[in-house]
Amino acid sequence: MDQRKMSSTVFFIPAAREDGDQVLAEKAAEVFLRTGLTEQIDDKSFVAMKIHFGEKGNTGFIKPQWLMDIIRQLRKKTSRVFLTDSNTLYVGKRSNSVEHLHLAWDHGFTPDIVGVPLIIADGLKGGDDGEVEVNLKRVKSAKVGSIFLHSDAMVCLSHFTGHGLSGFGATIKNLGMGCASRAGKLDQHSEVHPWVNPKYCQNCGICFDHCPAEAIITKEESAFILEEKCISCGECLVVCNAGAVKFRWDSDTVRFQEKMSEYAYSLMKALKGKISFLNFLLKITKDCDCMSEDEPAVVEDIGILGSVDPVALDQASVDLVIERSGKDILKVGYDVDWSVQLQHGAEIGLGSRDYQLIKL
Numbered sequence: 001m002d003q004r005k006m007s008s009t010v011f012f013i014p015a016a017r018e019d020g021d022q023v024l025a026e027k028a029a030e031v032f033l034r035t036g037l038t039e040q041i042d043d044k045s046f047v048a049m050k051i052h053f054g055e056k057g058n059t060g061f062i063k064p065q066w067l068m069d070i071i072r073q074l075r076k077k078t079s080r081v082f083l084t085d086s087n088t089l090y091v092g093k094r095s096n097s098v099e100h101l102h103l104a105w106d107h108g109f110t111p112d113i114v115g116v117p118l119i120i121a122d123g124l125k126g127g128d129d130g131e132v133e134v135n136l137k138r139v140k141s142a143k144v145g146s147i148f149l150h151s152d153a154m155v156c157l158s159h160f161t162g163h164g165l166s167g168f169g170a171t172i173k174n175l176g177m178g179c180a181s182r183a184g185k186l187d188q189h190s191e192v193h194p195w196v197n198p199k200y201c202q203n204c205g206i207c208f209d210h211c212p213a214e215a216i217i218t219k220e221e222s223a224f225i226l227e228e229k230c231i232s233c234g235e236c237l238v239v240c241n242a243g244a245v246k247f248r249w250d251s252d253t254v255r256f257q258e259k260m261s262e263y264a265y266s267l268m269k270a271l272k273g274k275i276s277f278l279n280f281l282l283k284i285t286k287d288c289d290c291m292s293e294d295e296p297a298v299v300e301d302i303g304i305l306g307s308v309d310p311v312a313l314d315q316a317s318v319d320l321v322i323e324r325s326g327k328d329i330l331k332v333g334y335d336v337d338w339s340v341q342l343q344h345g346a347e348i349g350l351g352s353r354d355y356q357l358i359k360l
């Protein structure tokens with residue numbers, strides 16, 4: 001997996017939303033086939049297609065119709081193909097599997113369109129995970145959705161966007177953050193434990209019963225988290241219906257990006273590198289698809305890129321975005337050094353920043 005010294009191949013096909021669904025599906029499949037994943041799977045393989053179904057109100061997410069030809073190609077090899085994402089840390093429509101799936105259906109990921117099942121990767125409320133030991137600088141053991149640990153191969157489908165904490169979000173973010181369970185997301189987003197805001201706490205006791213570490217006590221008629229006992233599982237965040245349990249978003253963008261790259265590494269390790277990555281540089285917005293609004297594109301559509309190297313793919317994508325914009329448009333949205341995720345990814349052996357771009 002150590003690709004630090006090698007130059008990786010990235011395939012690129014120019015594309016725009018105006019091409020229409022059918023042409024975009026054909027182009028996506030053309031890039032996908034060049035990554036060679038189909039040669040590594042057989043009729044027994046479970047293949048997870050990792051995607052972001054889009055937050056409610058968001059319109060930038062990858063459309064189900066664009067995946068049809070990839071799904072067809074995969075199903076020629078195995079019937080065990082499914083679409084998946086993990087639940088969110090923040091409370092919303094994607095923080096539990098039931099509402100998450102309803103939202104996915106609302107966004108067109110229905111059986112009659114995609115023809116494959118949808119499975120949420122980390123269980124009903126995001127607690128169904130497993131650990132991957134990596135022993136890296138910031139992450140020793142990554143907590144990821146159990147579905148990914150039981151899959152034989154993955155197609156990681158990412159919409160390239162800007163992002164407030166990482167400058168941009170694409171494959172490394174989709175892999176590292178997007179495959180993490182609730183505890184894994186908490187691990188990446190926060191340096192400290194959750195806390196209870198007494199203003200909203202109704203002292204109902206529900207979180208006491210769910211806390212696996214007996215870390216919650218009553219203090220002045222409110223729940224109170226004992227930091228020395230808390231194991232940051234995030235269970236209390238999910239079970240509190242009063243919205244009283246809070247966590248502090250980590251504003252250190254370097255730490256955040258390094259953790260994200262290390263989590264991405266854990267997925268490469270778990271799936272033994274059997275992952276094909278695709279970046280969709282279509283409707284590139286200032287923020288990611290977790291935003292519940294219709295944001296305008298900040299640069300014209302560029303195309304679809306694919307690789308088996310997540311670092312090379314994101315590096316090539318960011319280079320194309322900057323070239324097309326004529327400036328570092330990612331720094332216009334947020335003043336974040338986005339190169340940290342790439343540099344750290346290269347340093348830990350996630351991939352290479354050197355690449356050869358092959359235009360299809």
Ligand code: SF4
Pocket residue numbers: 196200201202203204205206207208222223239240241242243244245
């Ligand atoms: S579940 Fe929420 S409201 Fe109930 S005790 Fe815990 S923090 Fe307070």
Ligand code: SF4
Pocket residue numbers: 193194210211212213214215216225229230231232233234235236237
């Ligand atoms: S994060 Fe987990 S261990 Fe910590 S207080 Fe909440 S439920 Fe308990």
